[in-house]
Amino acid sequence: MAPPGSTNGDGEQVLVEENLFLRTLILNRPRQLNALSFQMVSKLLELFVAYEDDCNVKLVILKGNGRAFCAGGDVATVVHDINGGDWRLGAKFFWKEFILNYVMATYSKPQVFAMPETALGLFPDVGASYFLSRLPGFFGEYVGLTGARLDGAEMLACGLATHFVPSARLSLLEAALCKLDSGAPATISSILDEYSQQPHLKENSAHHKLAIINRCFSRRTIEEIISTLEREAVNSADNWISATIQSLQKASPTSLKISLRSIREGRLQDVGQCLTREYRMVCHVLQGEVSKDFFEGCRAILLDKDKNPKWEPSRLEQINESMVEQYFSKVDDEEWEDLKLPAKFTFSASSLAKL
């Protein structure tokens, strides 16, 4: 479809289709699995802000070209930029990205994420401390700390998704949405209902393990989480427990501690406060003063791909409270400032995050 009025700007990394009251934004970097570049983030932000005040736009669809929806922020480029010089360039990227996240989270217009059955890796930034902490029980800690991937059925089961539409029916769904002239959530929801189905959780899905996840991941510290898992492993032959322990043992110890604290703080905060806090954290990560694990992780997993990162500090006991505290404090730099989010004046249900 090459409808009139479609705009392909900015190196075509974000394609835009306009249909009546519908806008479809298509992430178009399929070879990088649609990882968001600085250009894409800027463009998306521009579009979202413009659409919010445009009463001709009643529905926005986000799609990804290729086999992935979006692999998150383009971390490899960020690292490359930093290795070339200034951590502040990386910070600028995250600044934009987080503003976009805030705008999307508090958007007054309904949004539909179109995802073919795709495995999604969740990383605990981009407002994750907000939405992960609100998953049932302590599933959020489990997902955030182990980096567990959730399939479509699991996303539906834990509330991250509202509908599951098989890929075969996606184009029919889009066509139906094109014809809409109403932005009423109830109407959109009923159309989604027509095309969606109830997927089945796989037998070994983590979602079946909520009881043990809650028992272990509710604990106060990372050390206690691991020791509780180890105690459970003694009484159970379940591979899942040992796999979970392994993911935790392979992860950067610093990341584990700051992620846990981030999710726990996020549980009690609104989405704006979460993003503000995460922005501080990411700036400290980029500065690399407490630990350079981010760069080592990117090197080992994304660049050299040897999958053998050498974390420093290498053990949980080496990380004390004040080191963790540093990630949550303001950055000591003349030019640095806290994330400035657009003001949302209308007090209505929509100004509270949708996630």
Add this chain to the structure above:
Amino acid sequence: MGSPSPADQVSRRAQVLAGHLRGLQTSTEPSLSPSPCLQYSPPELASPPPDFNLSDMRKLMDGHNLQDRDWLFGLMIQSKLFNPRVAGGRVFVSPDYSQSMEQQREMTMKRIHYLLDCGVFQEWLTGRGPEVEMRKFALHEVIGMYDHSLAVKLGVHYFLWGGAIQFFGTKRHHDKWLRDTENYVIKGCFAMTELGHGSNVRGIETVTTYDSKTGEFVINSPCESAQKYWIGGAANHATHTIVFSQLNINGKSEGVHAFIAQIRDTDGNICPNVRVADCGHKIGLNGVDNGRIWFDNVRIPRENLLNSVADVSPDGQYLSAIKDPDQRFAAFLAPLTSGRVTIASSAVYSSKMSLAIAIRYSLTRRAFSLTPNQPEVLLLDYPSHQRRLLPLLAKTYAMSFAANYLKMIYVKRTPESNKTIHVVSSAFKAILTWHNMRTLQECREACGGQGLKTENRIGHMKGEYDVQSTFEGDNNVLMQQVSKALLAEYIAVQKRNRPFKGLGLEHLNKSCPDVPSQLTSSTLRSSQFQTDIFCLRERDLLIRFAAEISQLQAQGLSREYALLQSYQLAEDLGRAFSDRAILQTFLDAEAAVSSGPLKVNIGNFLL
């Protein structure tokens, strides 16, 4: 005849149909628009944001263990056991107080088991040191904010039963009981109060004797007034109890001692020779199962005497390093200070919650217009309403610092500081709990009809927190004890011609402060002046109290009768001491804050 003609009917019908067809583009504009009088706006949106950093203020007020507190808040909102409700995009948790007494008791136990499984109580008894103790206090405070019953039930098990094992017991008791207590393998309670004796612990009537043939103590309730009463946990759940009882060895009464007795087996059946009854429904705290206990010559092993202060040998000899029974008794009661510390703290949090609710309400509720056609005035815009709530808020700030100070001196206690801690904890417990009840009442009134809804918490908290003024020491009795301690110190200073040391009385070593004859506004606001007048008041009352006692004794009254007669001065002195001490903690806290908007705002409160 008045009925429309067919032509009219047709045209009307056509008009109606046309209206249907035209109305196909549904306008997004709702036909109802909100009217100003129905509009609710939360105060956070109405006012400009504060000029100080909220999380800095929180750090100052909570004082310690902020992350641990947030972790616990998170544990509660993530579990259905705590009744989470989502409203306005936020999660609210509150117990369901409309449940029956039995249901509330059951829910309380379920919540305890959940928190236990999450590891909340780790190290509460097996850990040592100030860090562990401060964390314990912080977590207990958060629990109290959710539900006072839950806090009291845990307090009885960990602080009273557990504390007794820790402080009255010796190594064999620690090894046998602490871990099982921490993990709730056994459930403990604390049987001190009797039907006939609450404040006067030394007069309790339960009697314990020793049977050297079997190496057992025999505990007995000789009469109805000796039954244990108000024993939290005893009615339904507790398996073991600390029993306070007179100890009679070889025909001699050695005074009050503490023993461990089992009252229920693991299946929940009451043990032989023990009788338990329910205290019944209460005006509040129905999540706690308070019970009555009678001991009918219950036999316990000799090892069950908590023997840190005194002991009985296998052949029945009474042994104690402390010869004086008064001193021995004092050594006994000193460890129970932790109870008073937690009570003082929870009273402050209750005041904070009720003030937060009432003040927010007064920033949204409107009543009466001052000029025609103008919107009605916000309650808090009335000077009279400000006068009702804001001084209470300022006092609560002061008491918050006082409670944090009390926790600090408690966890850093030494044998030398014990006496001071005893006096300060008694004074603060009394003042802070009285202040809480006063604040709850005022806040309830300030919320009008809304203050009557249990859901709105303030009114309900009155019933929940009322007991604080009489349990763990009746406030009036505590204040008398404070004044007696001050008097004793005064007399000792005179007699031994040494300076005042401890209890914050050092200001008495200096000459009387000068009150300037011209009281300008800036003088009144200076912290030096305020310290001076509070110290002056304490000095004056102490001197007058001592003088009156001395005079009455000179007239032939015994010291006890003299103290009875001078109750008014005693009470006033107790309050003067407490107020001066609390002010001092506030000034110290303010001095410790570095300059900036936070300091300015705190400073404003001092006035």
